[in-house]
Structures are given as C-alpha cells and as structure tokens.
Amino acid sequence: MTLSEAETDALAELFNVGLHRAAASLSEVTGQRIIVDMPKLVICEISEIEQRLAELVGGEIATVHQIFGGSVAGDAVLLIEHEKAAALARLMTDGDAATGGRLDQSAREVLTEIGNIVLGACLSGFGDMLQLPVSFSVPRIHIESLRTILGSLLIASNEPQYAVVVATQFRLSELAVDGYLVIAVGARSLARISEALRNRVP
C-alpha cells in the first residue's frame, strides 16, 4: 500500500496548511512571531520508521502523543529533540520554564500544549479538506529515547501498519527547531486517506 506522487503532494499540502494554522495559533498564544517551513513528507511501513527517524533525530526526545479515531484512526506523535524542546519552551515562556535546559513540569505542560495545537491543526485537515473527521484523546508528553517511543507505536495488529513522517522546522526569534510528526495508521485508514485524496486530486 502506498500513495501516488500526486496523492503524496496533496497530503503534504494538507499538512502545510495545518502547520501554518498551528503557527498562527502558537503566535497568538505566545505573542511571538512563529513561522514554519514547508514540510517534507515520507510514507513508509512502520517497521522502517526507526531507521528513517534515526537519521534525523537522536538522544533523548520529547514527544507529545495523541490517539485519534473516527473515519481514520491511529497514533499521532510530535517529536522534538530534548535540548531543542527545552529551548523552545524557554523562549515561548520568556524564560519562565525549562531554566537551565531542564524540562521541568511547566516546560512539559507548555510542550504538551504546543504538541496538541500542532497535531490538532494538522489532523483537522482530514476533517476540513478530506471529509474524514477525527477526534482526539488527551495529549500525553514523554521524554524517552527514539527506540522506546517507537516501540509503543509498534502494536501487534492483523493489518499492515504504515507511518506518515512529516518533517518541518519552527522558527522564532533566533531559534530554529526541527519537529517531526509521525502519523501511524493501519492499511484500512491509509486506503481511506488515499481515496479521499484521489477525490480531491484534479
């Protein structure tokens, strides 16, 4: 199961719109100008995801995880390297959180809010543009290694699992933060997304 080039481009555009919405929301919440880069998108089998992500992120990682359900269902995870996550939380709170590079409770809460906004904005495109509305669980933050995080996504299932990896960059003040969204879905959900995209692709 894979998406055609045109479908992949359309999905990247959908995430691009979502990320810009997220940037606008974050700018409003923090009172700082936040911009995002055009995302790069890769679709792979879930078994390949560790190798793909290991080329991009390493060490301890802060992740915000939400389960989503509805017409399509799966796991949505935002990953940011620990150090960058702390810098992001510190800048967004004018230094009130993550002092000394530690992700204290306040910093974790801020990152949970950021993750919730980003994941919500990106996946709301499924409902708005593809007519595949989804609902979310309460977001949870984890600070772990990539392997542990991905291990929690590799659930035994009787259908093949796929991952959509969206790489982007958030920029505010002097800081550029690489963020990675992983949308893990089963073959049935990916087929529904593919069909909805085909209906939209001219």
Add this chain to the structure above:
Amino acid sequence: MTSGERAGDPALRSEAMAEIGNLLGLGVLSVDKTLIVTGWNEWLERATGKPRAIVLGRSLREVEPTLRPAAVAAFDRAIQGSVVVMSQALHEYLLEAPAPGGFEHLGRMRQSVRILPLRNEASQSLGATAFIEDVTERVAREADLRAAAEAAQRADEAKSKFFTSMSHELRTPIGAIAGYADLLASGMFGTVTETQTERLARIKTVASHLQHIVDDVLAFARIGAGREEAALTDGDAITLAREALIAVEPLAVKKGLAVRSRLPADRMPIRTDQVKVRQILINLLGNAIKFTERGSIELEVSLVDEGRTVAFSVLDTGPGISQANLTGIFDPFTRVPNHDRPKPGTGLGLAVSRGLARLLGGDISVTSEVGVGSRFTARIPR
C-alpha cells in the same frame, strides 16, 4: 426513560465527572454549546467562593465577568470537537481564584487546564468540560528553584572573576620578585656573598612555589568558568609520558625515590591536547613524589577500551589513602588529613587534573591501600 438512556444523559455524565473531580482534587466545569454552565463541582465552589446553586444555568461570561477571550476561544474549540490544553506557563489560569493558603504572595491561583468536548451517543456536540488543576504550589517551587539556580550561577561567575583577576594581580609581582632575585644573583648590582646567593636561591624557590599555586588557581578558575579549551593535535602517548618523567625526575632523585616506567616499545598515536595531557601527568607524578617518603614511583601506559583510550597510571609506594578519604579526593581544596606532615599546595591539583581530563573526553580514577600505595589512572581518548 430506560436505564441505558439515563446513563447517556449529559446531566448525569456531568454529575459523575464533577464527583470524580472532587475525589481527585480537580475543578470540573461543564458548559453547553452556548456556554451555559451545566456542571460546577464542590472543588470550584471552594476555590472561587461561588456556590453551584447560583452558578448552574447561568452563562459562564456572567458567572466569570473577567473571563478572558483566550478562555472563551478555548471553550469554543472544545465545543467544536477539539481537545484543548491550557498550560499554566502560557495562560496562568482559566477561572480567577485566590491563591491557596501559604501562597497568598502569588495573588491568583495558577491553573493547568484540559478542556474536552462533550458529545452524545451520536457524536453530536453537547458542550465541553474543563478539568482544572491547582498548580500554584508547584509553580512557587519551580520559581524558588529557578531563583536558587540563578543565584548559584551568579555566585559561580563572581567567584571565577575574582579568582581570575586576583591571580593576574599576583602573577605580575611574583614574576618581578623572581626576576630581581636573578638579577641580584647575577652580580649586576654588585658583588654577592655566598650567604646572599643562598638567600636569593630561597627567594627564587618560594617565588616559584607561589607561581605554581597561582597557576593552579588560574587553571581551576578557567575550567570552572568553561573558558578552558582543548587544542587537538596529533602526538604520541609514549613521548608525552617520557617528557613528563623527565620533568619530575629531579624532584624524585632529590628525595631518593626510584623512578620506573612501563611503556610499550611502539609509538602510541593520540589526537588530543598534548600540553594538557602533559600537565595532567606532571601533576599526578608530582603528587606521587610529594606524598612518597621511600620506595618508588612508576608510570605505566597502556591501551584500554578496545584500543580507543590511553590509560596513564601513576603508582607510588606512599602511605596510601583510606576509603573514607578517597571520597571527594578530586573535589577542589580537598587535602588528605592523615599524613605525618602537612604538604604544601592548594588542594587544587587533582581537581584541575580531573577537569582537564574531562575536557579531553576522559577522566581520572584512583585506587589505594593504606600502607601499600596509590594508583591514579588518567584515561584519555585517542
């Protein structure tokens, strides 16, 4: 109404969530799609001082006239189906309430909030429920920790600045003392008697000792301030070991100690800061000589960690160090107390050596046995 329908009744669901909130110590506020309050638990009654009897059935805007636009927008998003997180650090609070006892100085209660959509069985929106956690105590604790960390950092910076400027102020006159002693001894200012020559030699020895102490203090201040940098070049571990032995040999000979070495015959290439490694070795060998009254000192060089690291071990036949005294031996200004006679020094040599070894990606360890001797090992990556 059947029991199944009753279980799905939004009012009953609000009631159940309110009770769970009371048990968990959370505020639970439910509103319908038009922001009319449908749930207000006891926790909220206590926190805001507003009894549920006068709150239920009224608009949230009316109940909370100071409700901020961001809060209204958050409820709107939840009513439309989104889960909303409002972190304390970005929003401070959802509902205005006084800070709890003991934290009155903070004014308002700080809150962490999750707002969830409220839907019926057919997934139609009925409103939203906010779960409010009082995080005032945690925020106060974090602020205290932040203030303490900032104060500690300021103190550390001040200490480093003090050390650096004081050491510079000391170096210049020490240099002048040694220089003038040399000039006097050379006979430039007139004939010097044998007694005067001997006294001038003492002045030079003391000045040199003082210079050594100031150098230790300066190095320690630079490492502490993160200003010490490693200049990596290609070299040979065996050459470094030989150079260090040559530098300390006269001291050992003066004390009647044998100097031994166990060095591999072949070159042992190492890419590191050669000057700093030499300084570490001279410090460790100098210490061994200082604390050993009879017997020998030995320098052993080998490869460990599958050839990735060079281990330089300095062994002595000194008095040894007890387990109790080994703890904190690398801490600055630490001196081993049980020697017969106090030895000169600042107690900074080992702290500086360990700081330099760590700067190069390595470390120093020690094993010792009272009455037998000690072994200090510097492991430096190649």
